[in-house]
Amino acid sequence: MTALRALADPLPFDYTARAQAIAAVAATHAETVDRDSRFPAETFAAIREQRLLGIMVPREWGGEAASLAEVADICYRLGQACSSSAMIFAMHHIKVACIARHCHGSPWHQDLLRRLCREQLLLASSTTEGQQGGNARASAAPVEVVGERFTLDRQATVISYGVAADGVVTTARRSPDAPPSDQVLVVLLKPDYTLDPLMGWDTLGMRGTCSAGFALHAAADTEQIMPVPYEKIHAQTMVPVAHLTWSSLWAGIAAAAVERARQFIRGAARQAGGQVPPAAAHYTKAVASLSTLRGMIAAAIERYESVRDDETRLMSLEFQSMINLTKVEASEGAVETVMHAMRACGLSGYRNDGPHSIGRYLRDVLSSPLMINNDRILANVANASLMSPVAATLSS
Numbered sequence: 447m448t449a450l451r452a453l454a455d456p457l458p459f460d461y462t463a464r465a466q467a468i469a470a471v472a473a474t475h476a477e478t479v480d481r482d483s484r485f486p487a488e489t490f491a492a493i494r495e496q497r498l499l500g501i502m503v504p505r506e507w508g509g510e511a512a513s514l515a516e517v518a519d520i521c522y523r524l525g526q527a528c529s530s531s532a533m534i535f536a537m538h539h540i541k542v543a544c545i546a547r548h549c550h551g552s553p554w555h556q557d558l559l560r561r562l563c564r565e566q567l568l569l570a571s572s573t574t575e576g577q578q579g580g581n582a583r584a585s586a587a588p589v590e591v592v593g594e595r596f597t598l599d600r601q602a603t604v605i606s607y608g609v610a611a612d613g614v615v616t617t618a619r620r621s622p623d624a625p626p627s628d629q630v631l632v633v634l635l636k637p638d639y640t641l642d643p644l645m646g647w648d649t650l651g652m653r654g655t656c657s658a659g660f661a662l663h664a665a666a667d668t669e670q671i672m673p674v675p676y677e678k679i680h681a682q683t684m685v686p687v688a689h690l691t692w693s694s695l696w697a698g699i700a701a702a703a704v705e706r707a708r709q710f711i712r713g714a715a716r717q718a719g720g721q722v723p724p725a726a727a728h729y730t731k732a733v734a735s736l737s738t739l740r741g742m743i744a745a746a747i748e749r750y751e752s753v754r755d756d757e758t759r760l761m762s763l764e765f766q767s768m769i770n771l772t773k774v775e776a777s778e779g780a781v782e783t784v785m786h787a788m789r790a791c792g793l794s795g796y797r798n799d800g801p802h803s804i805g806r807y808l809r810d811v812l813s814s815p816l817m818i819n820n821d822r823i824l825a826n827v828a829n830a831s832l833m834s835p836v837a838a839t840l841s842s
């Protein structure tokens with residue numbers, strides 16, 4: 447009887463313990479991942495051991511149906527330990543979310559999700575191409591279909607963990623005569639493509655994402671092309687899930703910097719017989735800005751969860767502007783929080799060594815306003831913001 451009840455009503459999946467386990471591994475290796483600009487292999491071995499790569503997949507296809515809030519919380523925890531691990535974890539889940547939501551009617555993609563859960567496959571993302579920078583809604587390279595096969599040759603300026611991934615999910619122009627904005631999303635597995643190096647990844651921060659550039663040459667079956675136009679996937683899943691998971695991990699980076707500042711101020715106060723140093727004001731500002739950041743992200747996640755099954759509200763100008771501006775505000779807020787933490791620690795924070803160094807957090811978080819450039823987002827949202835009236839009440 448008890449066993450039957452357990453089968454019918456399984457225990458909730460314990461994401462807290464699993465996230466703590468992987469964060470502990472990520473923290474241990476974060477410094478060498480950063481120093482050597484290498485893929486955080488130990489973290490991803492732990493993530494696979496905890497079977498966390500398929501958690502967002504619906505149960506009917508072998509997953510755990512984890513909510514976006516649950517995945518975002520793991521990103522936040524991982525962000526405190528190793529920014530690059532958190533970013534890779536987030537990017538993989540953005541791809542999984544896109545496939546899981548938009549694969550209905552496509553047996554190939556449903557089988558892939560089952561396989562992904564079983565084999566804990568890691569998916570990378572390719573949207574940035576050639577000279578087009580961060581405009582994900584335009585592709586240069588087309589898929590070229592011959593019978594039931596297609597080829598794709600793409601100058602992928604940046605593919606994070608491209609070498610370590612088991613597959614790449616890429617945007618492409620629908621056909622050689624389609625305009626750049628008429629895009630499809632294509633799911634490729636390792637045997638379907640080769641990656642010829644174009645440029646390396648020697649950057650200020652996020653060094654462990656190994657986001658090198660490659661010429662991607664692919665040949666695969668046409669059933670690997672997602673059945674829904676990319677335009678829809680972009681607005682309904684790609685942008686909301688990307689912006690919310692990224693924001694969560696950036697907040698995690700900020701939280702780690704604030705914790706270092708807390709340790710520093712406490713130590714300084716102890717040494718001064720309980721007198722807090724003047725820089726404590728910066729610590730207080732860091733705490734305040736982290737609190738605002740967390741509140742804003744949590745509210746945006748709740749908002750997404752509440753409209754995700756309502757296409758009209760999801761596609762509304764008002765929701766789309768909100769989700770884009772959340773990314774802008776979260777990235778600026780995360781940078782501001784880390785800066786306050788560094789000023790609270792003074793020279794100890796500015797140093798690259800020592801227990802209160804803020805250097806790695808600052809270098810990593812500085813990628814956040816660039817990752818889909820905030821200037822580009824603000825320019826895109828400008829017209830939409832003019833169309834919507836300014837909120838007249840606090841709760842609307």
Ligand SMILES: Cc1cc2nc3c(=O)[nH]c(=O)nc-3n(C[C@H](O)[C@H](O)[C@H](O)COP(=O)(O)OP(=O)(O)OC[C@H]3O[C@@H](n4cnc5c(N)ncnc54)[C@H](O)[C@@H]3O)c2cc1C
Binds near residue numbers: 533605655818825
């Ligand atoms: C850590 C990290 C990992 C990444 N991983 C991947 C990945 O796995 N796959 C992938 O495809 N991409 C990846 N990217 C790239 C990312 O998605 C963006 O394409 C990239 O950050 C955009 O870079 P950019 O600012 O040079 O380009 P752009 O967005 O083209 O911006 C270039 C310059 O033009 C300005 N600008 C652009 N548009 C406007 C506008 N409309 N109005 C005013 N100014 C404008 C910007 O301010 C900026 O100064 C990654 C980026 C980072 C930082």
